[in-house]
Amino acid sequence: MIVLAQVAALVGAAVHLLAFVWETLLFRRPSIHEDLFRIPTGDVAAVRMWAFNVGFYNLFLGTGALMGVALWRAGEDTVGRALVLYTCSFMLLAGIALFVSDRMAMSRPRGAGLGGAAAQCTPPAIALIALAAA
Numbered sequence: 740m741i742v743l744a745q746v747a748a749l750v751g752a753a754v755h756l757l758a759f760v761w762e763t764l765l766f767r768r769p770s771i772h773e774d775l776f777r778i779p780t781g782d783v784a785a786v787r788m789w790a791f792n793v794g795f796y797n798l799f800l801g802t803g804a805l806m807g808v809a810l811w812r813a814g815e816d817t818v819g820r821a822l823v824l825y826t827c828s829f830m831l832l833a834g835i836a837l838f839v840s841d842r843m844a845m846s847r848p849r850g851a852g853l854g855g856a857a858a859q860c861t862p863p864a865i866a867l868i869a870l871a872a873a
């Protein structure tokens with residue numbers, strides 16, 4: 740179960756690091772803001788600061804999970820587990836918030852954000868369940 744928790748935490752980290760790249764570094768590309776996030780080019784200037792900032796949240800979560808797994812694997816069980824527990828809990832809760840905002844159709848048609856919510860929630864949920872069972 741410990742290996743499953745660590746692998747799931749690393750997958751969650753990868754999802755969040757990819758989101759950082761999309762939201763912070765590549766957001767101005769139409770293939771990102773229009774095709775991926777469904778934000779029209781005319782609205783990019785208005786939401787760019789939001790995307791940039793959210794990208795850094797994702798960077799911090801992803802690197803926190805990576806650091807937690809690295810410390811855990813290096814024998815720092817308590818610190819590593821605590822960091823994985825914290826970052827995966829944060830990822831899961833943020834994914835739930837994304838799901839709720841999708842259900843409320845806050846900025847896109849209802850259902851357009853379900854893939855993102857599932858990608859954000861599933862790996863940390865698996866990690867947390869595996870941690871609880873370990």
